[in-house]
Ligand SMILES: C[C@@]1(CC(=O)O)C2=NC(=C\c3[nH]c(c(CCC(=O)O)c3CC(=O)O)Cc3[nH]c(c(CC(=O)O)c3CCC(=O)O)/C=C3\N/C(=C\2)[C@@H](CCC(=O)O)[C@]3(C)CC(=O)O)/[C@H]1CCC(=O)O
């Protein structure tokens with residue numbers, strides 16, 4: 589239940605304060621971008637970093653800049669175009685990352701995208717961003733993203749390192765096993781309550797014995 593003005597807790601609700609709620613607009617959707625068209629304007633170090641983060645998620649990426657780093661040009665999954673940005677380049681894209689060293693150009697790309705409802709990330713100005721890159725851990729089916737709404741990318745990176753250190757070594761295998769077990773339980777345990785108890789017990793056992801191999805399923 590949503591409690592506004594919150595008499596129950598004595599705390600102010602975000603709904604009472606539009607200014608506060610407007611700073612809390614970054615919902616962490618975990619979105620399937622496989623095959624979706626993304627454009628990176630700029631081909632330097634930061635563009636390469638953003639591309640590297642996106643690659644495991646298999647978006648269809650185009651990079652446009654007069655000078656593009658070799659590592660990007662030589663990557664066969666990328667479409668690299670070595671020339672200056674033109675306004676038409678944003679057409680048909682689901683998301684755009686403005687990563688040039690020209691702040692005016694980055695702001696111009698953002699304005700174009702907003703007019704066309706294309707999601708935009710601007711690497712030199714958080715105010716222009718519709719979406720942010722989180723500090724991220726990706727291990728198999730597990731993705732953890734940490735964001736500070738741009739307050740401190742360094743703090744986000746520090747928390748990411750802490751999470752990485754505390755994560756069970758075998759998390760990838762554990763999630764593979766639990767995923768398969770869930771499929772089997774869906775077919776073999778028709779009662780929803782019984783199925784939920786069974787899967788919860790399996791998850792608790794796996795996570796508590798995280799350093800051990802998951803039990804054989806037969
Ligand atoms: C988390 C991470 C993800 C990633 O990029 O992978 C990330 N930045 C990282 C590192 C980093 N960034 C910068 C430095 C140099 C130190 C410094 O100058 O401050 C370092 C440190 C380093 O490189 O070690 C400079 C910087 N960054 C932004 C601006 C502009 C501005 O704030 O307006 C400027 C000033 C540029 C300038 O003026 O030149 C903006 C953004 N950076 C974001 C993400 C988004 C907010 C994330 C959040 O919610 O906190 C946001 C808003 C947009 C975006 O990029 O999506 C990654 C750590 C990953 C990891 O280690 O796991």
Ligand SMILES: NC(=O)c1ccc[n+]([C@@H]2O[C@H](COP(=O)([O-])OP(=O)(O)OC[C@H]3O[C@@H](n4cnc5c(N)ncnc54)[C@H](O)[C@@H]3O)[C@@H](O)[C@H]2O)c1
Nearest residue numbers: 630631632633634635652653654655672673688689711712
């Ligand atoms: N968000 C972050 O995490 C973060 C971190 C550090 C720096 N930055 C910002 O990122 C910006 C880019 O940094 P970099 O190290 O990649 O710079 P860089 O100099 O390595 O690369 C700049 C790129 O912009 C391209 N470019 C210039 N004019 C262009 C045009 N008209 N059309 C298309 N592309 C054009 C250049 O060809 C080049 O490929 C910096 O200015 C800095 O403000 C962001």
